[in-house]
Amino acid sequence: DAGVTQSPTHLIKTRGQHVTLRCSPISGHKSVSWYQQVLGQGPQFIFQYYEKEERGRGNFPDRFSARQFPNYSSELNVNALLLGDSALYLCASSPPGQGYNEQFFGPGTRLTVL
């Protein structure tokens, strides 16, 4: 079975621009979470979506937004990019009814803001 997929793998943007990152969960997984991982740090929770509804939001500014589609794929949008947004953005999915602590991570999108 295919794992979590993310696109693009790498992205270079300039300050002030907007970016959209995409994630497809493992088939059958209805929950998608987004994390930001700065080099040398652990992943930091941004959003969780389940059945197209936002179920949790981390401590990130309103420039960050996300949504989940009927096929459970998800997009993370970041507006007005700052240099500090440069990071690895990870998407994770987990199966319904279980796996609250076991999440399956995608390979991530490496975002560089210049």
Place this chain on the structure above:
Amino acid sequence: GQSLEQPSEVTAVEGAIVQINCTYQTSGFYGLSWYQQHDGGAPTFLSYNALDGLEETGRFSSFLSRSDSYGYLLLQELQMKDSASYFCAVRDRKGRRALTFGSGTRLQVQP
């Protein structure tokens, strides 16, 4: 606020046993997990403890003491491929699948 403390680096030799400790301070507690991440790779799930005690999964074991807000990951029979970063993570909200991660412990296995 939420905080998880773990050592930044650990070095061990092939075949040895290493323990990576994690102490946490969170507003709620619904389980302690451990993830492995190789350089350039995605975090992968290793183990999970919701209750006190030891959980064993092959060469990896994880321990939890909720009264001490403390857990550890034990890696036995170390192999070179175990060189990676290891993160403890806490789920602090019931019904929510968000994890709060520590800063990670970089394990270097030497021959």
